[in-house]
Amino acid sequence: MTRMSADLVVIGGGVTGAGVARDAAMRGFRTILVERADIAQGTSGRFHGLLHSGARYVVADPRSAMECAEESAILRRIQAEAIEDTGGYFVQFAGDDPDYADRWVESARAIGLPFEEIDVAELLRREPRVNPSAQRAMHVADGSVDGWRLAWGAVDSAKAYGAKVLSYLEVCGIEVTDGQASAVRCRDRRTDAEVVIDTGFVINAAGPWAGRIAALAGCGEVEVVPGRGVMLAVGHRLVHSTVNRLAVPGDGDLIVPAHTVSIIGTTDVRADDPDQLWIPRVEVQQMLDAGERLVPGFRQARIVHAWAGARPLVKDARASGTDTRHLSRGMVILDHASRDGVRGLLTVIGGKLTTYRLMAKGLVDLMCEQLGDPRPCTTDTEPVPGSESGHTHQVSQRLRDRENDRLTEQLLCECELVTRRMFTDALHENPDASLDDLRRQLRLGMGSCQGGFCSTRAAAVACAEGERSAAEASDALRLFLSNRWLGLWPILQGDQLRQAVLDNWIISGTLDAEHLPVASSGSRR
């Protein structure tokens, strides 16, 4: 057993937890973050990639809209590397209620949200693939954000301020001594080793899993409803700005250009278990139809991957049935001192990725208040490591980089232009990372061929670099491909079906990957 101590233990390595860890560490608290899987492997990495300008909420929730506008501007300053300044359009199409557009304009003006109405002809010149039935178009400051880069930026910043960030550590108990949270017991999912962290404060940021964590401290009845959202990625950018329907927010009314792909999202159906998020074919079809309305020909484009994320929403008596959209989208903080008589434990649920920094600030402010130790928040002024230049990401960045090193660097992932050096640097820095963990940092295997060509190269390089035995590399390959497969089988059609067949010929036919030796230790990475 390993024993550690901290002023604060943050449970959950999504963007909220990472933000809390950063905020607390910057205020000088000794902070440890524990995550049962990889950073941002859950909800924070399973969304459509939209950095909200606030435009989506101007009619229904002006306060949320203003928060998004302010926070997205802050994130552009402090986490530029994770953000692409794509801009966006809210477009009223034929058949959409014209009154809504008028109300939208009125509300946007009332709260001072920056927008510019442009001619439909100009919209179609800038975005030729958008449905020409467009009636009105508003240009807004939407962006595209990489949830993994966002969380990792906060993690790297937290570490720079002395925080420890421990992934693959699953919380299996929260000790409460005399009505005060006093320690967090964890199990290392790779080694089965037990880790106990003595602490004076715990912030539960486990998202859809927050109810389970609260129960470990004896705080029952925290009911979190996972709202399952299905999203699809198209193999290239159909649009270079976000395109939203200028209508009452609904399913699949949004396309986001995220890195090299475009993402359509999302559905919203109540799920029972955030660990069991199915991707029903009917929802895939629903998204294809939705895409077709925004971009004619969408169904002919190549869908490369599907995924489902779980929105963590607190059950509210006002909502009923399976429609979770009407639940509150704001964040809820449960103070377990007043609620359950457990001091030093806060649970946070809900909120938006765009406003994660503000949520983290609110939580740490509350902790300071309860500790009677007010310290000011400084997270809005200082860029995280890697974003010091203030230059936002551009989709062409990697092509530019490869133009400079193409004569000396070997490409591992051709679709996403990942070099051998990028891979080995990341691997040496995180020697225990699975190929899937490295994927989230590098985009390895996230392009058109979905790892068909790069996965074997990556596994072989891990072996050649001495980080994996041959059998461990084979295990890593199989695990990676089986994870990719989860997002492939629901969308197998057209070009991606052809790709899957070719990949299968290579992986199973030529390499016979299923029958390569298995590592005796039962590798989990």
Added chain:
Amino acid sequence: MDDLLGLVGHAEARASLDHCLKCTICETQCPVAAVTPLFPGPKYVGPQAERFRADGSVDHSVDYCSGCGTCTLSCPQGVKIAELNSQARAAMKADHMTVRDRIITQTIAMGKLMTPVAPLANAALRVRPLRVAVEATLGIHRDAPMPKATSQTFMAWFRKRPVPSAPAPRGPVVFFHGCAGGYFEVETSKMTVEVLEHLGYRVVVPEQGCCGLAQQSNGLFEQATAAVLALCDRLRSAGSDLPIISSSGSCTGMLKHEAREIMGVSSEALRDVGLRIRDTMEFLRELHEANALDTSFRRQDTTVVYHAPCQLKGQAMGLPAIDVLSLIPGVTIVESEVACCGMAGTYGLKKEKHAVAQAVGEPLFTLIRDAAPELVLCDTETCRWQIREATGLPVEHPISLVHRAYGLSATRARRADPGAPSGA
């Protein structure tokens, strides 16, 4: 987004990148990637790089694509690879078009300038210090093959020659000579007209201009589009529904598919001309397939090397020259089976590309030198200049062997020199 990337042709080519399965067949067929690491290869600069392109151009290595189109032809999935590359190059060069690339696309101006002073111009092009100076100032390589000017343009010949007295039972066809066929490769144009007339056609030659291909391949889409549309109007003015015949293999490709697929030109005039235009050898093969080709060829005991140019293969019509030449008794045809001679229009003229172009063409040159044929045949003009320069052998359009086998060359020789023996 840049206007250029908003063009229709780009939207179509970009959508086609979805079909890429990374199979790498294009990379194995690319003649440029095979000889230089400076070009990252068609899969890389095509469907892969395109996913990263938005505003502005960051990958100047795409300019090493010669535009030969072998990748598009060999892609089993239908990715418009060469088209994507041409479009990316146009976007890349939009801000910094060189004087050289503007000049070498002015094919008519070059012809008009050189024809009246042909001997002088030809001599000047052989003056070493002058070529060195041209290379230094303009970037046209000192050893790059140059067209040979003739003292009489095709149009002047066509107007001044005696009106054909033979009947034309098969009616009119339109002849499109192209810039090179008008000013430099004039013999090819003359022979084409004489063969068509021999077959019973009345050849109509409307006033015409440039198809814009050189401008297109150098990224000057606006000018190229204007040129090709003007040309279409002129060709159509000669009569509707008439076949249009051309011995300029690359210009034919421009009208058939490149203007539409690369530049997104979508006019009815282009569609009409594109459907009616035939490469000369393609036209003869169609006649033969309809049992309408005079096959009373005179025996020609000769071995020729035939090189099908890349821009002809891109028209996806097989190798009509081989089909037609095979009808001539005694002819042994050695097909080069080489993707490209390296010239690819104007690519091989450029100082920074010349060595690459020579390396691309080397397998072809070696094959020709080893075969040591009496004659090399190739359907496009700049390829003929390239092969002539590299091998020192006579290189002609396939129509010249047809012309000879119909006895038309002998007829012409007799006309020029009544004392000469017949049947040469």
